Amino acid sequence: MSQKLEVWQRGPLPDIIPVLQPVAHALLQAREEINDYLHQFPVELLWIRPAGMASTGFHLQHLSGVLDRVFSYARNEKLSEFQFEQLAEEGKDSEVGYKVEDLVNRFNTQVDIAIAQIKITDESSLGDFRGIGRAGLPSTVIGLLVHAAEHTMRHVGQLMVTVAVVKNGGI
16 A cells, blocks of 8 residues: 655645745645544543643644734734734633634634635745834745744644654653
8 A cells, every 4th residue: 555645745736836835735734644643633632731841732723823923924914913812822721622623623724824825925025024023023925934834844743743642641
């Protein structure tokens, strides 16, 4: 039985400029892995913090939130009050009452939004300055999009380890 090819191995994605293909590939790969790893994941394990590290629930909230925030900056927008509320909520556990499916679906939706934005990103804008946060820390459109992809994959790796540890009782 052959293994499923990773997204980047399946070829170029339609309607995405070549320089942004790796960003889109990474986000779509992250979505596939998250959906696979969290299929039938028990909700009672969502907020367990093995060895005091971040919980599965935190990673899912953070993945969605960072994509939303970083892509907002790439559009040259300031964060909304709702985005700040979601940021403050990251890592909050049972008091919110999330189901695993809610958090996975939120991430899936955020990836869809990101891919739609990538499709309409003009190549000539990639080097444009973008200020990050209230301090206006310097970046560019491409810097933000690449950061979104690498940050997402970093947290997916951490999420996969966390899921494996808590499912196997290694707290």
